[in-house]
Amino acid sequence: MWLTAFVLKSFAQSRGFIFIDPKELTAAKDWIIQHQKEDGSFPAMVVSAEVEMTSYALLTYTLLGDVASALPVVKWLSQQRNALGGFSSTQDTCVALQALAEYAILSYVGGVNLTISLASTNLDYQETFELNKMNKKVLQTAVVGAFVFM
Structure with a gap:
């Protein structure tokens, strides 16, 4: 979970310098959202x-x-x-x-x-x-x- 969030943040920050496929960013974001609990927290791994x-x-x-x-x-x-x-x-x-x-x-x-x-x-x-x-x-x-x- 946290690795995916870190990579998503890093890729989003890198978009001004290198090409990052927007589909990859969306897929990572969607995956994180799917694992988020109703109260906004994330399950402890x-x-x-x-x-x-x-x-x-x-x-x-x-x-x-x-x-x-x-x-x-x-x-x-x-x-x-x-x-x-x-x-x-x-x-x-x-x-x-x-x-x-x-x-x-x-x-x-x-x-x-x-x-x-x-x-x-x-x-x-x-x-x-x-x-x-x-x-x-x-x-x-x-x-x-x-x-x-x-």
């Missing part, structure tokens, strides 16, 4: 090295057994993934997936044991669901009144 360095930091946290400090790192890394599940390069993808896998192993608590309680504000509706090893694949449902808002 994550550099491959940032993902890789962050992944090494996550590996360090997992080696130290520090799940709490690792969690924000995991969240940030997860947000950097592309539509195919990888990152921007082969190297950062390999390191990031290794780090995320190590975190998953460290943070796994084994088994499912969860109680979910739902209640309306005036307590005329209450429901409790138990999710455990025996029923984790069983669909549990409840009838909710017509005037329940979430």
